Amino acid sequence: MSSDNERSGPTGDDELSLPKATVMKLINEMMPSDIVCSKEARDLLIDSCVEFIHLIASESNEIADRETKKTIAGEHVISALKELGFEDYVEDVEEVYKEHRQQQKDRDKRSSRLEKTGISEEELLRQQELLFEQSRLKFEAHH
Amino acid sequence: MAGTTTTNAGAHHQQHHNRPSFDLTQFWQDEMTTTQTSVPNFRTHPLPLARIKKVMKTDPEVKMISAEAPILFAKACETFIAELTKRAWVHAEESKRRTLLRSDIAMGISKTDMCDFLIDIVPRMEATDASKVEFHF
Numbered sequence: 254m255s256s257d258n259e260r261s262g263p264t265g266d267d268e269l270s271l272p273k274a275t276v277m278k279l280i281n282e283m284m285p286s287d288i289v290c291s292k293e294a295r296d297l298l299i300d301s302c303v304e305f306i307h308l309i310a311s312e313s314n315e316i317a318d319r320e321t322k323k324t325i326a327g328e329h330v331i332s333a334l335k336e337l338g339f340e341d342y343v344e345d346v347e348e349v350y351k352e353h354r355q356q357q358k359d360r361d362k363r364s365s366r367l368e369k370t371g372i373s374e375e376e377l378l379r380q381q382e383l384l385f386e387q388s389r390l391k392f393e394a395h396h
Numbered sequence: 397m398a399g400t401t402t403t404n405a406g407a408h409h410q411q412h413h414n415r416p417s418f419d420l421t422q423f424w425q426d427e428m429t430t431t432q433t434s435v436p437n438f439r440t441h442p443l444p445l446a447r448i449k450k451v452m453k454t455d456p457e458v459k460m461i462s463a464e465a466p467i468l469f470a471k472a473c474e475t476f477i478a479e480l481t482k483r484a485w486v487h488a489e490e491s492k493r494r495t496l497l498r499s500d501i502a503m504g505i506s507k508t509d510m511c512d513f514l515i516d517i518v519p520r521m522e523a524t525d526a527s528k529v530e531f532h533f
Contacts, residue, residue, distance in 0.1 A: 293498040310452040324460040338510030349471040
C-alpha cells in the first residue's frame with residue numbers, strides 16, 4: 254500500500270475531506286422532504302466529490318502549465334471542466350465566476366472612492382463616529 | 397434550490413404509477429433557472445473554501461491557486477453532488493425506497509459516462525448487489 258495514497262481511504266471529517274453535516278444538508282435540500290439519505294451514501298458522495306476535486310484540479314493545473322501561468326485561474330478551471338466531459342456544469346460555474354468578478358469590481362470601486370476623497374483615515378473615523386452619534390441620538394429620541 | 401426539488405417531487409407523484417420521472421434535461425433547465433433567478437450569496441458558501449483548497453493542494457503538482465478558483469470549485473462540487481444524488485434517487489425510487497443507500501449512489505455513478513475516474517472508489521460489486529447487501533468500508 255503506497256503511503257501517498259491517503260486520499261482513497263475512508264471518509265473522515267478531517268482536512269482531506271468535506272464536512273459531513275454540510276454535505277448532508279446539501280443533499281437534503283436537493284431532495285423532496287420525504288427522501289432520506291443514509292450516512293453511507295453521504296460518505297460515498299463525499300469521497301466521490303473529493304476525487305472530483307482532484308481530477309479537475311489536476312487538469313486545471315496542467316492547463317495553467319500549458320499557458321505558462323503559475324497560478325490556477327478561473328478560466329483554467331472552466332477549461333478543465335470542458336475537457337473532462339463536464340460541459341454541462343460550465344454555464345453554472347461561469348455565472349458564479351461572473352458574479353464574483355462583479356463583486357470584486359464593486360469592492361475596488363468602493364475603496365478607491367474613499368481614497369479619492371483625499372480625507373485621512375483619522376478624519377474618516379471621526380466623521381463615522383459623528384454619524385453613529387447622530388443616529389444614536391435619533392434612536393434615543395424615539396424610545 | 398428547494399423550489400426546484402419541490403417541482404420535481406410534484407411531477408414525480410403524478411407519474412408514480414409509470415416510472416421515475418427523473419429528466420436530465422429538466423434537471424439542467426431547472427439548474428439554469430435557479431442560477432438566473434436566485435440571488436447568489438457569496439459571503440456564505442455551503443462548501444468551505446479553505447477545505448476545498450486543502451484538498452486541491454494534496455496534489456504536489458498543484459501550485460498556486462487564485463482566489464476565485466475555490467469558489468468555482470465549490471459550485472462545480474455542488475452541481476456534481478446534485479447530479480449524483482438525483483441519479484441515485486432514480487434507483488431508490490425503482491426499489492420503492494425513500495432512503496438513498498450507498499448502492500444507489502454506486503449505481504448512479506456506474507451509469508454516468510464521465511464518472512470513469514471513480515472506478516477505484518466504487519467497486520463494481522456494490523452496484524450489482526444493490527438489492528442485497530449494504531457494503532460498509
